[in-house]
Amino acid sequence: MAAYIGYLGMPLAGVLISGGGFPQTPVGSQVPFDLFAAAGTEDFNLLEVRGIVNIVARAKKPHRFAVFEGSHQWADAATMREAIEWFELRAMTGGRRTRDDALIAELWTRRVERVERVAGLLARQGELAALVRDFESLRDVGPQKRALEDLEKSKEFKEARRAQEKLEERERLIVDRLSALGGADGESQWRDEVARFRKMSAAGSDSDERRLARRLLGGQAVGAIEASRAAMQEKRYGEAARLLRRAVLLRPEAAGLHYELARALALAGDRQPALNELRAAVEAGFEDRARLAADPAFDRLRGDEAFRELLARIQ
Incomplete structure (x- = not known):
């Protein structure tokens, strides 16, 4: 904004x-x-x-x-x-x-210390370049500018930059591939891909691969949620439920997603799956009793004993 x-x-x-x-x-x-x-x-x-x-x-x-x-x-x-x-x-x-020379000196010292402790050639180059750019109109940055030039000329830095560019291009290609599997006909292949990235994301140590996997899974979850909202507005409840199942797969701990999936299923007329997802929402921590009691999406379930039991569980 x-x-x-x-x-x-x-x-x-x-x-x-x-x-x-x-x-x-x-x-x-x-x-x-x-x-x-x-x-x-x-x-x-x-x-x-x-x-x-x-x-x-x-x-x-x-x-x-x-x-x-x-x-x-x-x-x-x-x-x-x-x-x-x-x-x-x-x-x-x-x-x-x-101009505040004391503040400039304080910030300069802090930024120089950051350059010294940052890990990785790419991160160091970024910090050095920013240091020179931010302070060159305020004080002498000659030594830092020369250090930056030497770093950018080094073989090691050029190799690191090429490796990052390849990783970014790979990420873009994977995003495009997953986007192409957005429809129902790509569901099985999408789930296979997601299973692979979930395994990568669960690695015990930090790495470029784990970060890549977590970015991909986060993007898929948000994309599914946004697409499901559009489907709900268009009253395509079955499609909304399919998309929300993707989101729930990626974020099973999110009570709100289980609730939204239950809404879509109820509106689609899938009674038992809707009740199952409501139960999952309550077990995941859903606590808005007033919302559940008044939500018109569940009008056809209100007479169901299982629905009343779930409502009673929320204090």
Whole structure:
């Protein structure tokens, strides 16, 4: 929403996006504000956010990209603090804030320490490039600029960058393949693919493969939920139930998904499966008794003893 307001011409100095992209509006040279973007390592929107940042970077617009440990969620407190600090630097660079040498020195020290402790050549290059970019108008960054140039020329860095590009391309191809299996005729193959990625996502140690699998599964769950909502609005209850079964498979702990699946099944006339999913919802922690009691989706089940027993279990 903030980005949309900025595109409408409102005078925004900066926008922070976390785990999501821009509205359907051209980016790059037309970005009218400073951009701080964040995304989790296991966020299915990570590639989308990184793609936006790359476009803004090629247009040489002020930007900062932070990747934090997590999935599709708001950035953690440390990343949010980093965003505020970055906007303070941008305000001083652009003359919107009085120069504060003590603050500049404090933030410089903190950022240099981050460069030193970050793991991986790609992450180090990203931090070094951001350090040079953010401070070059405020203080001398000569040593850091030379270190950045040396790193980017190294064989090891170039190999790491190529490996990341291959991994990202692989992820895009898998997403396309799973999207092509969105219909009922692709259900069996989709489930086979998902089973493979669920196994990868359950690995005991962190890795690029585990992160890839978790991003893919998260994206599939959200995609199924969004598609089911459209099907429900169009009163295609059987299709909504099929899609919600996918979401439940991926997020079996989510009581709300079991409840929504029960609604779709009840509206489709599938009495026993609807009751089974209601029971699963209650067992997973569904507690909104008033909603269940008044939900018209279950009108045809209200006289059923099993329904009354489930309602009675919710205090």
